[in-house]
Each structure stands twice: as structure tokens, then as C-alpha cells.
Amino acid sequence: MPPLSIxxxxxxxxxxxxxxxxxxxxxxxxxxxxxxxxxADDLIIEETDVVQQAIKRLPPKVAYDRMFRMRRAVQCSVAHQILPKQDQTKPEDDVPYLSPYIEEIEAELRERNELDSLAKAK
Known part of the structure; x- marks a missing residue:
């Protein structure tokens, strides 16, 4: 059973x-x-084509915030420090922003494959 269905x-x-x-x-x-x-969505591996397309579809503000979080995390990692409590991500702020775009792109790809298989069957 895939994790999403669980x-x-x-x-x-x-x-x-x-x-x-x-x-x-x-x-x-x-x-x-x-x-x-x-x-959590910052941890999604970027090397796949689907994720790359999803990142390109992000609104400019969301893409900027994502890059800011990534750079700040790299700085924390290099300095071997964690952020002060007020700057850490709160559980209520940890909402998916990239996953809906990934699901949308995967649905588009499935639909495209289904249509291609129908066209080849004729």
C-alpha cells in the first residue's frame, strides 16, 4: 500500500x-x-522532472520563501547551529505547499499517458 493511501x-x-x-x-x-x-515539503528531492515542474509552477512569493528557508538551513548546517525558538517552524506553519502541485502534474501525466494509449490503439 503506498504511503499516500495509508x-x-x-x-x-x-x-x-x-x-x-x-x-x-x-x-x-x-x-x-x-x-x-x-x-516538510522542503525535504522533497528535487531531481525528478515532476518536482522540477512543480517548483516552476510555484507563485513567486512561495518560491522566494522556499529559497530563503533553504539558504537559511544551509547556513545553520554549516555553522552547526539551530535557529532561536521564535524563528523555528511551528507545527501549524508546516503545511504542504509543493505537494498539491506535484499531485496535479502527476495527474496530468497519467491523463496524457491514457490519451496517448487511446490514440495508439486506434
């Missing part, structure tokens, strides 16, 4: 979400990316 099944069951929600938040805190100012 996440959807957890969200569909409120009792399971209440049980696993705190565990997921604690795991994200321990991962350390919030301590250097990143959000």
Missing part, C-alpha cells in the same frame, strides 16, 4: 488520527528540519 486511511478514521497524530508530530519534531526553519 495517510488517507488514517485521516478517514478520526480515532486513529487522534492516536497517531501526536506520534507523527513528535516524529516531525525529532527529525530536526523544523529547528532549522524548513517545512
Amino acid at each position: 495517510a488517507k486511511s488514517i485521516v478517514a478514521r478520526p480515532w486513529l488520527q487522534r492516536v497517531l497524530g501526536p506520534v507523527a508530530n513528535r516524529y516531525a519534531d525529532l527529525a530536526g528540519y523544523r529547528q532549522i526553519g524548513l517545512v
Whole structure:
């Protein structure tokens, strides 16, 4: 079962979400990316064509904020420091900004492949 479908099944069951929600938040805190100012979507690997297209579709403000977070995280990493508590990413600010674009592009590619296979079948 792909991770996305597992996440959807957890969200569909409120009792399971209440049980696993705190565990997921604690795991994200321990991962350390919030301590250097990143959000979860900043950790997505950029080398794929789909992610590259998604990054190009980002609004200018979101793309700028993403680059700022990345540069600040690199500076923190080089200096072996974490950000002050007020500058760290809060859990409520850790919202997906890139994932919706990735899902949109993947849906477009699936649709294109389906249409191409229909055209080849004729």
C-alpha cells in the first residue's frame, strides 16, 4: 500500500488520527528540519522532472520563501547551529505547499499517458 493511501486511511478514521497524530508530530519534531526553519515539503528531492515542474509552477512569493528557508538551513548546517525558538517552524506553519502541485502534474501525466494509449490503439 503506498504511503499516500495509508495517510488517507488514517485521516478517514478520526480515532486513529487522534492516536497517531501526536506520534507523527513528535516524529516531525525529532527529525530536526523544523529547528532549522524548513517545512516538510522542503525535504522533497528535487531531481525528478515532476518536482522540477512543480517548483516552476510555484507563485513567486512561495518560491522566494522556499529559497530563503533553504539558504537559511544551509547556513545553520554549516555553522552547526539551530535557529532561536521564535524563528523555528511551528507545527501549524508546516503545511504542504509543493505537494498539491506535484499531485496535479502527476495527474496530468497519467491523463496524457491514457490519451496517448487511446490514440495508439486506434
